[in-house]
Amino acid sequence: MAEAPEDGEGGAEGVHDISEASFKAYWRENLTLMGVLLAIWFLVSFGAGILFRDFLDQFSIGSAPLGFWFAQQGSIYVFVILIFVYSALMHRIERKYDVDDDQG
Amino acid sequence: MDIMGMSPTLFWTALFVITTFGVYIGIAVWARAASTDDFYVAGHDVHPVFNGMATAADWMSAASFMSMAGIIAFSGYDGSVYLMGWTGGYVLLALLLAPYLRKFGKFTVPDFVGDRYYSQAARIVAVICALFISFTYIAGQMRGVGIAFSNFLHVPIEAGVIVGAIIVLFYAALGGMKGITYTQVAQYCVLIFAFMVPAIFLSLQITGSPIPQLGFIGNAQDGTPLLQSLDTTLTELGFSAYTDGSKAMIDVFAITLALMVGTAGLPHVIIRFFTVPKASDARKSAGWALIFIAILYTTAPAVAIFARSNFIDTVNESRWSVEAANDPAARGDLGEGDTPAWFYNWRDTGLLNAEDRNGDGLIQYRADPAVNEVTQLDRDIFVLANPEIGGLPAWVIGLVVAGGLAAALSTAAGLLMVISSAVSHDLCRKVLFKGMSDTQELLVARIAAVAAVLVAIYAGINPPGFVAAVVAFAFGLAAASFFPAIFLGIFWKRMNKQGAIAGMATGLIVTALYIVHFKIGFSAAVIGVCALLAAIAFVVLIFGTKGEVGGTGRLLLTILAAGLGVTALLGPFGVLPGFAMGTADQWFLGISPEGFGSVGMALSFAVSIAVSVMTPAPPREVQDMVEEIRIPSARAHVGHAPANPAPAE
Numbered sequence: 001m002a003e004a005p006e007d008g009e010g011g012a013e014g015v016h017d018i019s020e021a022s023f024k025a026y027w028r029e030n031l032t033l034m035g036v037l038l039a040i041w042f043l044v045s046f047g048a049g050i051l052f053r054d055f056l057d058q059f060s061i062g063s064a065p066l067g068f069w070f071a072q073q074g075s076i077y078v079f080v081i082l083i084f085v086y087s088a089l090m091h092r093i094e095r096k097y098d099v100d101d102d103q104g
Numbered sequence: 105m106d107i108m109g110m111s112p113t114l115f116w117t118a119l120f121v122i123t124t125f126g127v128y129i130g131i132a133v134w135a136r137a138a139s140t141d142d143f144y145v146a147g148h149d150v151h152p153v154f155n156g157m158a159t160a161a162d163w164m165s166a167a168s169f170m171s172m173a174g175i176i177a178f179s180g181y182d183g184s185v186y187l188m189g190w191t192g193g194y195v196l197l198a199l200l201l202a203p204y205l206r207k208f209g210k211f212t213v214p215d216f217v218g219d220r221y222y223s224q225a226a227r228i229v230a231v232i233c234a235l236f237i238s239f240t241y242i243a244g245q246m247r248g249v250g251i252a253f254s255n256f257l258h259v260p261i262e263a264g265v266i267v268g269a270i271i272v273l274f275y276a277a278l279g280g281m282k283g284i285t286y287t288q289v290a291q292y293c294v295l296i297f298a299f300m301v302p303a304i305f306l307s308l309q310i311t312g313s314p315i316p317q318l319g320f321i322g323n324a325q326d327g328t329p330l331l332q333s334l335d336t337t338l339t340e341l342g343f344s345a346y347t348d349g350s351k352a353m354i355d356v357f358a359i360t361l362a363l364m365v366g367t368a369g370l371p372h373v374i375i376r377f378f379t380v381p382k383a384s385d386a387r388k389s390a391g392w393a394l395i396f397i398a399i400l401y402t403t404a405p406a407v408a409i410f411a412r413s414n415f416i417d418t419v420n421e422s423r424w425s426v427e428a429a430n431d432p433a434a435r436g437d438l439g440e441g442d443t444p445a446w447f448y449n450w451r452d453t454g455l456l457n458a459e460d461r462n463g464d465g466l467i468q469y470r471a472d473p474a475v476n477e478v479t480q481l482d483r484d485i486f487v488l489a490n491p492e493i494g495g496l497p498a499w500v501i502g503l504v505v506a507g508g509l510a511a512a513l514s515t516a517a518g519l520l521m522v523i524s525s526a527v528s529h530d531l532c533r534k535v536l537f538k539g540m541s542d543t544q545e546l547l548v549a550r551i552a553a554v555a556a557v558l559v560a561i562y563a564g565i566n567p568p569g570f571v572a573a574v575v576a577f578a579f580g581l582a583a584a585s586f587f588p589a590i591f592l593g594i595f596w597k598r599m600n601k602q603g604a605i606a607g608m609a610t611g612l613i614v615t616a617l618y619i620v621h622f623k624i625g626f627s628a629a630v631i632g633v634c635a636l637l638a639a640i641a642f643v644v645l646i647f648g649t650k651g652e653v654g655g656t657g658r659l660l661l662t663i664l665a666a667g668l669g670v671t672a673l674l675g676p677f678g679v680l681p682g683f684a685m686g687t688a689d690q691w692f693l694g695i696s697p698e699g700f701g702s703v704g705m706a707l708s709f710a711v712s713i714a715v716s717v718m719t720p721a722p723p724r725e726v727q728d729m730v731e732e733i734r735i736p737s738a739r740a741h742v743g744h745a746p747a748n749p750a751p752a753e
Contacts, residue, residue, distance in 0.1 A: 017743030018735075027734060034199050041195045045188045045364075050357050057347070062321025063329030068347045071184035072176075072405040073320060076191045076398050083198040083391035091384060094736055101382040101736040 018099060026097035033089055037082050045075040114258070116502030124294055124506045125271055128513070131290060132275030132283040140542045143280030143549060144211035144525055150285055150379040156392025158288035158514075159376045161295065163190075163367075163397060165241075166248030166512035168404075169295055174483035176408035181349035183408065185356055185698075189363025189579075191394060191401055196368035198390035202377040204594045206386040207733045211378065212522075213371045213586060214530040217608075220593040221601040222726055224535055228648045229608050231535075232641050233585045234371045234526045237578045238519045239559065241372075244574045245516040246564025252508045265564040272513050273557045276520045277550045284517045285379060291510035296399060298507025301500055302490040303403050306410045309494055316406035324413070334413050341420070342471030346412070351696075358699030366579025366701055369587035372518040375525075383736035411486035414493055418444050419478065420469040424460045443467055446492035455482035456489075516560070520553055527552035535648040576619045576697040584611030584704030588712055594734070597727045599712065602719040607712030615704030622697045625685030632675025639668035 018026075048056055053067030061069050094100035110118065137143040150158070168190070176183030208216055213234060218227030246265050253264025275283045303316045311319035311330060324330045335345040344350055351359075367373060376393075377386040422443040428434045432452075435445040443458070450456040457480035458467050470476040488508075491500040528549035533540045540548070585608045592599040592607075624630055642665035646658060653661070674680055688696070695703060721727075731742045 015739045015741070017741050019743055023731065023735070023742045030734075037199060038195075041192065045192050045360065046357060049184060049188055050353060050360065062318075063323055064321040064331050065347055068181060068184075068331075069321065071181065072187050073317060073402055075188050076402055079191050079195050080391065080394050080398055082195050083387070083394055086199055087384070087387040087391055090387065094384070099735045099737045099740045101384050101738065103737075103739070 044078040112498035116499040120502040120506035135283045137280035146282040146379040152385045152389035155389040157292040159393035160396035161288040161292035161514035162518035165515040169511035173404040173407040174486040177412040180346035185359040192364040193367025194394040202386040203383040207383040221604040223601040238522045242519040243563035248512040288514045291514040294510040295507040298503045320406040358695045358702040362701030366583040369582035523556040524553040580701030583701035584615040588708040600722045603712040603716030606715040607708045610711045611704045611708030619697045622686040626683040628680040628682040635668045636672035
């Protein structure tokens with residue numbers, strides 16, 4: 001509760017306003033991050049596992065064709081990573097604009 | 105070898121089932137719900153990792169546990185739609201929905217839809233969607249419980265369904281979301297242990313690797329690449345290669361998309377993220393949930409390959425013994441080259457059968473039905489029989505049964521919660537009887553849970569035809585109704601109630617019609633039941649939207665309700681027309697009913713946006729609310745220009 005709010009009035013409990021410009025910038029950064037991560041989400045599942053599967057199947061990982069592996073294994077691993085990456089990067093963005101929920 | 109007069113398998117199964125059930129009941133007594141907050145959202149104080157586990161158990165149903173590996177084993181590449189579809193949705197949840205819905209901070213999905221679209225009509229449409237989706241889903245779970253009981257504990261399906269239902273009811277009605285959450289954590293531990301133990305043993309036996317995910321890409325013990333030799337063997341036997349699918353690419357794409365988006369829109373999954381303390385925890389919790397789910401979902405395709413390879417190796421061209429088939433005592437001295445004992449054991453349950461039709465003394469497993477001698481092969485067999493196929497001790501079989509029951513019960517409990525809160529909170533308190541107190545609401549919630557369980561028991565014992573189409577219905581409808589309404593509600597401030605109602609209704613109706621036409625068929629009886637359900641929905645709409653819908657609108661609704669009611673009443677007199685079920689060559693763009701949710705979703709988005717643009721913008725307070733939910737912190741607010749001074753000034 002010690003940090004000074006960027007804009008507006010700071011209340012006793014750390015309640016504060018953020019400017020509309022700051023809110024828009026925060027939201028735009030969030031949307032950009034989401035866009036990038038969702039593009040990866042699409043590429044590993046619909047891309048590697050479905051649309052480009054035949055092309056990728058000429059390569060292999062271990063003894064499994066690569067496209068097939070992405071459809072049944074790889075995409076799921078990437079999904080898990082994507083969520084934790086988003087969680088971490090989003091937290092940074094929120095702190096930058098002082099809208100994080102670290103203290104409720 | 106009998107223990108207390110029971111065979112070892114029966115003894116261990118009974119022991120595990122009774123012990124785990126005792127644990128669930130104990131947790132329920134410990135985690136009783138005292139307030140509506142406890143009952144609906146577990147007091148908002150569940151740790152993200154625990155919520156992740158509970159979500160995973162809630163999510164993984166009897167079908168995930170028992171059937172999925174088998175479905176993949178039979179369909180090879182085509183099975184990927186379930187693997188990607190039922191995991192990829194969590195990315196959408198974590199990025200697009202969960203944190204914002206948590207910040208919104210209410211109890212249910214219809215709460216959000218009703219408040220965001222400042223409309224009782226929108227709330228009622230959401231309640232109807234939630235109830236329909238959850239009832240389809242819960243009937244399937246209860247059926248799974250009954251089958252598990254009857255196959256392993258030799259009690260009739262009816263008794264199994266009733267015992268399972270009473271257990272779920274006990275902890276759902278007593279503990280609400282709080283009881284359910286902590287029971288689900290325990291159930292996750294049981295089910296994942298039960299799934300992994302046989303999988304690891306099987307992987308060791310077949311590939312020498314203790315990690316099934318590595319076995320998946322590894323070589324068989326004789327050094328040949330596992331997947332390639334499976335492809336070769338299957339092709340020789342007349343099947344299509346394992347790594348080739350038979351579905352069209354557009355259909356694989358559409359099904360995967362519908363399952364992903366549907367997952368993100370399923371109410372029993374969404375409400376789990378209301379239970380964590382804050383928005384950022386909702387994101388983390390979705391990540392943990394996916395880790396816990398991924399453990400099973402990346403193991404299942406490995407189990408599928410092992411089981412299919414193993415089945416062919418041990419059963420195809422094996423010596424069939426009529427004596428062993430008829431007399432369990434003769435199964436002890438079966439040896440190399442004989443049809444294995446587990447095959448005969450499972451034959452007794454009716455899930456598996458073979459017949460030496462050409463009289464050569466051997467069993468031929470072939471794709472061609474004219475020469476295939478494996479006459480019955482249930483897809484669930486690959487998970488259920490794994491412990492015996494792997495020669496594992498009897499206690500492992502008991503464990504697998506307890507795991508399957510844990511999977512079914514945890515999902516059923518989550519669904520029961522949605523049904524009970526939709527009736528008590530959304531329908532009764534927010535629409536029909538606005539003056540209810542918390543105590544009355546809790547009472548109604550518990551009564552609704554009891555009523556829902558009775559319906560689920562009935563549906564589990566006499567499964568209605570639509571249970572077979574549960575995947576298409578639940579995911580298709582969630583994708584086509586909830587997802588667009590919630591997504592646009594968060595990401596597009598301009599989205600208004602007209603757009604939301606039109607979009608949800610279009611998505612729901614078009615998707616439901618397509619699925620019924622191609623999965624069930626519009627027979628006279630089906631038309632009658634649909635008309636009856638629609639008439640009830642309209643009556644609720646008429647009562648619930650007093651003051652919101654004008655005179656002409658109400659008149660129109662009344663006429664529609666009356667027309668549908670009369671249509672339903674005509675049903676028993678046999679005057680309704682019937683239509684033949686649609687066939688695969690009539691599919692829209694070659695998209696199966698399972699994948700049609702994608703089309704319904706696109707349509708719902710298009711209608712929502714078009715109608716919103718043509719009608720007035722939502723009120724200022726609603727637009728401010730959208731800004732508030734986009735900010736995780738409860739302390740920060742968006743300060744507006746003088747037109748809307750912030751309260752602090």
